[in-house]
Every structure is written in structure tokens, then in C-alpha cells.
Amino acid sequence: MTAKTLYDKIWESHLVGEDAETGEALIYIDLHLIHEVTTPQAFAGLRQAGRSVRRPELTLAVADHNTPTENQAAGLRGVHDPQARTQLETLARNVAEHGIEFFPMGHANNGIVHVVGPEQGRTQPGLTIVCGDSHTSTHGAFGALAHGIGTSEVEHVLATQTLRARKMKNMAVDVHGELADGVTAKDLALHLIARIGTAGGTGHVIEYRGEAIRALSMEARMTLCNLSIEAGARAGLIAPDETTFEYMAGRPMAPKAGAWETAMAYWQTLHSDADAPWDEVINIDAAEVEPTVTWGTSPEQAIALSGRVPRPEDYPEPSKQNAVARALDYMGLEGGAPIAGTPVQRVFIGSCTNSRIEDLRAAADIVRGRQVAEGVRAMVVPGSGLVRAQAEAEGLDVIFREAGFEWRQPGCSMCLGMNPDILAPGERCASTSNRNFEGRQGRGGRTHLMSPQLAARAAVNGVIG
Amino acid sequence: MKAFRQLTGTAAPLREKGQLMANIDTDMIIPKQFLKTVERTGLSKGLFHELKTLPDGSPDPDFVLNQPAFEKSGILIAGDNFGCGSSREHAPWALLDQGISCVIAPSFADIFYNNCLKNGILPVVLPAEVCDALADQAGGGNHVFTVDLEAQVVTAPDGGVHPFEIGSGARQNLLEGLDEIGATLRASDQIEEFEARRRLAMPWLAREA
Ligand code: SF4
Numbered sequence: 001m002t003a004k005t006l007y008d009k010i011w012e013s014h015l016v017g018e019d020a021e022t023g024e025a026l027i028y029i030d031l032h033l034i035h036e037v038t039t040p041q042a043f044a045g046l047r048q049a050g051r052s053v054r055r056p057e058l059t060l061a062v063a064d065h066n067t068p069t070e071n072q073a074a075g076l077r078g079v080h081d082p083q084a085r086t087q088l089e090t091l092a093r094n095v096a097e098h099g100i101e102f103f104p105m106g107h108a109n110n111g112i113v114h115v116v117g118p119e120q121g122r123t124q125p126g127l128t129i130v131c132g133d134s135h136t137s138t139h140g141a142f143g144a145l146a147h148g149i150g151t152s153e154v155e156h157v158l159a160t161q162t163l164r165a166r167k168m169k170n171m172a173v174d175v176h177g178e179l180a181d182g183v184t185a186k187d188l189a190l191h192l193i194a195r196i197g198t199a200g201g202t203g204h205v206i207e208y209r210g211e212a213i214r215a216l217s218m219e220a221r222m223t224l225c226n227l228s229i230e231a232g233a234r235a236g237l238i239a240p241d242e243t244t245f246e247y248m249a250g251r252p253m254a255p256k257a258g259a260w261e262t263a264m265a266y267w268q269t270l271h272s273d274a275d276a277p278w279d280e281v282i283n284i285d286a287a288e289v290e291p292t293v294t295w296g297t298s299p300e301q302a303i304a305l306s307g308r309v310p311r312p313e314d315y316p317e318p319s320k321q322n323a324v325a326r327a328l329d330y331m332g333l334e335g336g337a338p339i340a341g342t343p344v345q346r347v348f349i350g351s352c353t354n355s356r357i358e359d360l361r362a363a364a365d366i367v368r369g370r371q372v373a374e375g376v377r378a379m380v381v382p383g384s385g386l387v388r389a390q391a392e393a394e395g396l397d398v399i400f401r402e403a404g405f406e407w408r409q410p411g412c413s414m415c416l417g418m419n420p421d422i423l424a425p426g427e428r429c430a431s432t433s434n435r436n437f438e439g440r441q442g443r444g445g446r447t448h449l450m451s452p453q454l455a456a457r458a459a460v461n462g463v464i465g
Numbered sequence: 466m467k468a469f470r471q472l473t474g475t476a477a478p479l480r481e482k483g484q485l486m487a488n489i490d491t492d493m494i495i496p497k498q499f500l501k502t503v504e505r506t507g508l509s510k511g512l513f514h515e516l517k518t519l520p521d522g523s524p525d526p527d528f529v530l531n532q533p534a535f536e537k538s539g540i541l542i543a544g545d546n547f548g549c550g551s552s553r554e555h556a557p558w559a560l561l562d563q564g565i566s567c568v569i570a571p572s573f574a575d576i577f578y579n580n581c582l583k584n585g586i587l588p589v590v591l592p593a594e595v596c597d598a599l600a601d602q603a604g605g606g607n608h609v610f611t612v613d614l615e616a617q618v619v620t621a622p623d624g625g626v627h628p629f630e631i632g633s634g635a636r637q638n639l640l641e642g643l644d645e646i647g648a649t650l651r652a653s654d655q656i657e658e659f660e661a662r663r664r665l666a667m668p669w670l671a672r673e674a
Contacts, residue, residue, distance in 0.1 A: 013666075016659045017652060022634030026649065028659050030670065038553065040503035051646065054656075057672040066501065083501035090503050127670075134552040134576060148552035148576055152583035152645075160649045162656060166632070168575075198488060199546040202575060232549065234575050255669035263669045298488055319484045319544060326481065416551075418497045437492040437550060439515050 003273035005170045006239050007205045010145040010270070014128050016162055026162045030127040031058055033113045034100070034154065036091040037065040037418070038132030042155035043094040053098040054161045060122055061095045061102040063088050064112045065133075066418040069381050069408035072106040079105075084419070098158075111384020111410040114138040114352035118222065119386055121251025125240040125267040130157060135352050135434060136235075137228040141221035142248075143240040143270045145205070148229065168234050169279035171204040172272075175212035177286040184362075185220035186354060186432070186451035188212070188284075189227035190292040194302040196282060201233030204280065207272060208238050212286035218247040219358035226353045227434055230299040239271040293464060294436045294449040295339050296327035301436075303339060305454065305465065311335030330438055331446050332426065340465035342448075346429035347378035347459040348441070349452050350408075351415035354432035355383030357390050359452040364396040366456035372404035373462030379406040379421070381413040405459070417441045430458035467585040468642030472567050473611045476540035477529045478600035485570075485593075485600055487544035491577065494548065494556040508555055509562035530563070535603075540610055542600045543570040545593065548577025557584045567612050569619065571596050582635050585642060587614055589629045598625075614639060 004012075016026040039061075046052070053059065066084040079085040088105065095102040103110040109120065114135055117123040123139045129146035130136060132154045139146035149163065157163055173192060193200070206228050208221075216224065221238050228236030238244075245264065248254045255263040290304035301324075303309070309328070312321040312335060328335055333342070349355070349363050360382060372378045380400050382388035388410055391397055397407045414421040415433040417440065423429055425444025432455050436447040448464060458464050479486050499511030517528040524531045530538070541560070547570040548556060557580045560568070566586050571593040573581075581588045589612065591599070602608060602622045611620040614636060619627045638645065649656075664671055 017655050019634060022632060022637070024632070024634035026652065026655070028656070028663065037500055041505050041554075044503070049646070051650075081501070086503060087501055124670075126667075132552055132554075134550070150552050150554035150557075150576060150580035150583060152554060152580065156646050156649065159646045160653075160656060161660075162649060164645060164649070166634075198549055199572060199574070202546070202572065232546070232574065259669035263667075266667065298490075319487050322482050322484050323487060416497050418500065435490075435492070435550065437490045439496055440492050443496075443515065 003275040003277065005272040005276040005278070006143060006207055006237055006270055007145065007168070007170055008276070010126055010128065011167060013126070023166050025165055025167065027128060027165050028162055029058070029130055029157050031060070031117070031122055031129040032157050033117055033129065033131035033136070034059060034061045035065055035113050035133065036063050036087040038151050039094065039154055040087060040090045042151050042158060045155045046158060051159045053100065053158045056099045058161060059100045059158070060117065061091060061100050062110055062113050062116050063091060063105045065412045065416065067105045067411040068419050069411045069413045069421060072409045075106060108385045108389070111387065112352045112355065112412055114226065115356060115383030115387065118142065119251070119384060121248055121254035124248065124254070125244060125270050130163060134229045135226050137233070138222050138226040138352055140225040140228065140236040141218060141238050142244055143237060145235055145237070147235040169204045171201060171206045171233065171280040171282065172278045173206050173208050173282045173284065175208065175210040175284045175286050177212060178215065179212050179286045179289060182453065183289050183291060184451040184453065185216055185223040187292040188289050189224050190294065190299065190302040190449065191289045192284065193227065193231045193299045194292070196231055198230060198298055198300045199232040201228065201231040204233050205235045205237060206231065206233045208236060213238060214241065217358060218243060219356040222356065223353055227299070230434060240267050291451065291454055293339055293454060295331065295333060296324070297330055297436055297438050298327070299434070299436060299449060301327055302449070305340055308338050309333050309335055342428070342464045343462055344428045344430045344448070344458050344464060345376060346423060346427055347376060347455050348381070348414040348429055348431040348433065349379070349455050350381030350383070350413050351433035352383065353434045354452050355381060355387065357387050359432065360387065360391050360396050361394070363452040363456035364399045366453055367403045367405070367460060368399050370403055370460045372459050376459055376462050378404065378459040379408055381408040382410050384410045403460070414441050430455045430464060466583065466642045466644065469566060469585050469587045469614055469639045471611065471613045471615070472539050473609060474540065475535060475538045475608055476542050476569070476599065476603045476610045477535040477538040478542040478603045479529060480600060485542065485544035485596055488546045488549055489543055490550035491548060491553050491556045492550055495553065495559045500553060500555050505558045506562055508559035512559040512563050537564060539564055540567045540569065540612060541565050542596055542603060543568060544596070545571045547573050549574035552576045554580045554584070557581050557586050560586060569596060569599060582639065583645070585639065587612065587639060589619060591619065591627055591629055595627050
């Protein structure tokens with residue numbers, strides 16, 4: 001028997017068919033997560049062709065991308081943007097018509113799709129999971145093959161429960177040793193992306209391995225896998241272990257007693273064989289990873305907090321020089337200046353990258369007993385209704401509110417600025433989200449990606465650092 | 466899906482300071498305020514919105530697709546890693562709505578590449594130097610390009626012929642304008658067999674419909 005990677009194993013166990021000539025395969029999909037923004041055209045397509053949803057019970061819907069994060073109790077009447085309301089109504093109608101489970105805005109279980117799946121126990125090791133959102137890679141933290149798809153593919157999965165796909169290459173990212181105190185999965189991810197670039201993982205599935213990965217909590221693993229797409233990889237994977245099983249036990253949709261043992265026997269086979277062949281291996285010394293922030297308009301434009309913003313002339317290639325000059329200009333930064341000490345006007349703690357309970361605890365620890373700096377507007381947007389409830393049970397909301405943070409209701413919020421939470425032109429934001437693209441958080445808005453800890457520090461200090 | 470066989474016409478290079486722009490992300494191709502539609506059409510007004518619009522909201526005369534010579538171009542030439550970022554299919558829909566059905570670049574982001582293939586847009590990968598050379602000819606006197614998928618070549622205005630690679634499955638589907646869902650549904654026996662095997666191998670996943 002040939003040695004296989006974890007990705008190879010999951011891929012092979014989901015092969016419905018394969019065209020030997022073209023290399024195109026048909027892959028069975030175990031879980032299809034859907035939301036309001038990337039599905040209306042898919043359901044419309046089904047309707048036009050007179051097709052139905054093949055396996056509604058393997059589909060789960062949430063409203064998250066353009067929902068307001070205040071006054072959700074008002075329901076759709078409280079959604080003032082008519083187009084957003086139409087998308088939300090369209091989703092509600094589509095899921096009702098096809099019998100798909102749905103956590104609408106305001107439901108106790110509602111939240112960002114990539115927070116809800118794991119929290120409900122729908123995300124499990126060895127599954128194939130897709131969603132019309134590129135950060136579906138988050139679910140790879142459980143040893144599931146999970147990636148984003150486009151709307152045509154959403155329609156294909158709805159109709160057939162399969163996806164046409166081709167096998168990707170295998171990349172291992174081995175993180176040796178221990179992360180230093182105060183260094184998080186977010187720092188590690190940004191460090192990796194800065195090193196291999198936003199196209200570094202293109203065409204690959206990344207498996208994260210090594211002691212530093214084993215030591216990460218599930219929340220931290222989700223943060224890391226979430227950002228795999230920013231390194232260009234289709235998906236990120238971490239082999240399941242005790243940490244995974246502990247997190248899953250007792251979740252609503254996790255296998256129950258009896259079935260749990262059967263599932264466990266299978267889950268324990270989900271790891272790469274020792275002599276599995278890799279197309280590429282990246283080694284990272286965990287001790288070298290420092291707290292890391294982005295300075296520019298691409299996640300690869302990241303530096304250590306102790307570092308200096310680069311100058312265009314630091315790069316030999318003219319195209320790189322242009323990109324750096326453009327980013328500096330957009331971000332309103334001087335090449336050569338230290339990044340620490342840069343003043344911010346906004347702070348956003350949220351998004352599927354960093355809005356889980358552990359993230360909120362870490363931020364609250366820094367904020368406790370302190371005040372948001374003058375001139376800074378800071379908000380916390382919990383990843384789900386359950387995260388919000390848990391945080392409130394622990395009194396974290398009080399810590400944030402007393403410090404002057406806005407304590408919001410769950411949703412994607414300022415991660416992509418499709419709801420009313422956006423930056424004004426020129427505003428600088430310390431953000432725990434995943435993309436610092438031009439205009440991502442509002443036209444002319446300037447985003448610095450960082451961990452919840454660093455974002456909390458920026459809130460109380462008024463500057464990055 | 467509309468079939469793609471051959472396209473002849475002008476090509477619009479996306480350049481900044483004389484260089485093809487790299488890492489054009491999907492937020493640049495179509496910003497989120499245009500994603501609130503439930504339709505696939507009408508998206509061209511959002512295409513490259515930030516790049517093509519001046520801060521006062523008027524069209525930027527310097528942006529390539531705002532120039533009369535290129536406003537009808539069916540081909541776009543760009544730098545490395547085109548289409549990185551989100552999975553939004555609004556990006557290819559906006560290109561199609563603008564009349565662009567072929568993008569030439571040294572490399573593409575995975576999901577965007579796939580999304581193109583599902584919408585009858587041909588993504589052509591050519592080496593960076595070739596892309597630069599093609600971009601240089603885009604504004605020349607006789608600046609007509611021909612992209613031939615059957616022959617897998619791009620013919621430049623100077624007569625230069627540049628062969629490109631594309632997966633044979635993707636090529637066939639584009640040439641036929643295949644209805645992929647229809648084709649997959651014809652294999653539903655295979656899907657049913659798989660589901661029966663899955664019920665036995667992973668019984669804990671069984672859920673009542
Ligand atoms: S939080 Fe941001 S990245 Fe995550 S699902 Fe929402 S929009 Fe996508």
C-alpha cells in the first residue's frame with residue numbers, strides 16, 4: 001500500500017468517479033454551508049432548470065454576511081438596506097421551499113457560517129465541506145477537507161451533492177518548537193503568508209504539522225486554517241487529535257454514544273502516513289515568530305510588530321516596487337518608519353478568523369480595567385449567538401462595555417463591510433479579520449490585520465503596539 | 466453556459482506605471498456594495514469600480530476600460546495572481562457583463578480560475594514576459610488579438626503565436642458550453658452507489674431527510 005497524506009485519504013474516500021483522461025473527478029460533499037450572498041443565483045438556476053436540492057439534510061443555512069449587528073430583534077424590518085433585505089428574504093424563501101435547516105438572523109444559534117458549523121458539531125474530521133465563501137478553509141482545523149466554491153458550484157452541489165474538482169498538490173507546513181508567550185495562531189499565519197506570499201500555496205492543500213500545531217487549541221487551529229486561503233491554498237488541514245475530540249464531544253450534531261466509538265475508530269486513521277510524499281515542505285521555527293501585523297493592502301504585506309514598514313527600493317523587482325509604493329500611498333504610511341506607534345481611529349474584534357470565545361477572552365484580559373483611548377471607536381462582534389451568550393455568562397461584555405467598546409450582535413460585520421459597519425475614507429483600523437485589501441472595510445479605509453490581543457492593545461493605547 | 470471557441474478583438478492591459486498590475490483581488494474586480502444583487506446580470510457598473518472611478522465619483526479617463534479604444538475589449542491582460550481573494554462569482558459575472566470573456570495573466574488564484582471556467586470565460590496562463598509583450602502591443606496600430614481555444618494559441622497583433630496550456634476537461638467543457646449539472650445528473654447511479662457505501666462505512670453521518 002502506498003503511503004498517503006491526510007488530504008489523499010479524504011480525497012480518495014470521497015471519490016464518486018474520476019475521468020482518467022481529463023483528471024476531473026466527482027467528489028461527494030458531506031456538508032454544504034450556505035448564506036445569503038452567494039446563493040440567490042444558485043437557487044434561481046435550480047428553479048429555472050426544474051431541479052431540486054438532492055440532500056437538504058446535508059445543507060445548513062445561516063444569514064451572516066450583510067446582517068446588521070444591532071437591533072437584530074427587529075428582524076428583517078430592522079434591515080434598512082433594501083438590497084440586503086431582499087437577499088435575506090430570498091434566502092429565507094429558498095430554504096423553506098427546499099426544507100433546509102436555517103439559523104436566521106436573531107436565532108440563538110445564528111452567527112458567522114464558519115463559527116456555527118464547528119460549534120454545532122456539524123464540522124467533523126474526515127468530512128468534505130464546501131461553502132460559497134473562501135474562508136471555508138477554517139473547518140480544516142478538524143481534519144476535514146473544506147474549501148470555498150463559487151455560486152455555479154453551489155448550484156451544482158445543491159443539485160447533485162457532488163462537486164467537480166481536480167486533485168490539488170500536497171504542501172506540509174511544519175512548525176517546530178514552541179510559540180513564545182503572547183504569540184498567537186494569527187501571528188503564525190501572518191508570518192507564514194509574509195514568507196510564502198499570497199500565491200505561495202496556490203494549487204495546494206496545506207497540512208499544518210509539528211509540536212507548535214499540536215499545542216494549539218481548536219480556536220487557534222481554526223484561525224490558522226482560516227488564513228490558509230490568504231496564502232493562496234485551497235484548504236488547510238490539521239490532523240485530528242485529543243484536542244479535536246474533546247472539543248467535539250457533546251456538540252449537538254456530534255455522534256452520540258455508540259456511534260461516537262465507531263466514528264472515533266475512523267477519525268484515528270485520519271493522519272498523513274509517516275513516509276507520505278509531499279510536493280512541498282515549509283519549515284518554520286516557532287521561536288522565530290513574533291507578534292505580527294500587516295502594514296499594506298495584501299495579507300503578505302506583514303511585518304513583526306517590532307519591525308519597520310518597507311520602502312519600495314527595498315525590492316529589486318519593478319512590479320513589487322510599484323505594489324509597495326501603491327500600498328504605502330493607500331495606507332498613508334512612510335517607508336522606513338516603525339509600525340508600532342501608528343495611531344488608529346477604529347478597532348474591530350470579530351470575523352470568522354478571530355471571534356470565538358477564546359479570542360474574546362484574550363482581548364478582554366488586556367482591556368480589563370482600562371479605557372479605550374480617546375478618539376478611538378472600538379467594537380466587538382462575537383462570531384455567533386452562542387459565543388455572545390457564553391461571553392456574557394463570563395462577564396466579558398461588561399469588561400468591554402465599561403472600557404468603552406461597543407458590544408454587538410453576531411455577523412460578518414466589518415470584515416467585509418457589507419452591512420452598515422464600515423470605515424470612513426482615511427480611517428485606520430486595527431482589525432482581527434483576514435483581508436486588508438483596498439476598500440475592504442469601506443472605501444479608502446486602512447486596515448491593519450492583527451491578533452485580538454494586539455487589537456485590544458491598539459484600542460486602549462490608541463496606537464499599534 | 467455560453468461556449469468559448471475563438472475570440473478576435475482588442476485586449477485591455479491593466480497597468481500601473483507601465484507594469485501589469487499583480488494581485489488584482491476580487492474586491493478590486495467587484496467591491497462588496499455590488500454583491501447585494503440576486504441577479505447575475507447588470508454587474509458591469511461595479512467592475513473595477515474603485516480603479517475606474519475618481520474620488521468625486523466621475524469616471525477616471527486614464528483607466529483602460531474607460532478609454533474608447535478599449536471599452537469594448539473582450540480580452541483583459543493582467544499581472545500575477547489575478548482574482549485572488551474571495552470566492553464571489555460576481556467577479557466573473559461582472560467581467561462577462563462588460564463583454565470580457567478571456568483574461569490573460571501569468572497566474573490566477575484557484576477559485577477565480579474555476580469560476581471563470583463555469584461561466585464561459587477563458588483564463589489564459591502565459592509567462593510574465595509574454596504577458597508584458599502582449600500588453601505592449603495592445604495599444605499599437607493594428608492591435609487585434611486572436612485567442613483560439615481549439616488550437617490553444619493566442620495570436621498577437623505582431624503575428625507572434627503563443628501557445629498556452631489548459632486542462633483537457635476544462636477545454637472540452639468550454640468548447641461545448643457544457644451544462645455541468647445536467648451532465649453530473651446523468652451519473653446519478655454512481656452518486657447513489659456512493660451514498661449506499663457511505664451509509665455502511667460512516668453510519669454516524671446518516672441524517673433523516
Ligand atoms: S467574517 Fe469575513 S471572511 Fe468570514 S465568512 Fe464573514 S465575510 Fe467571509
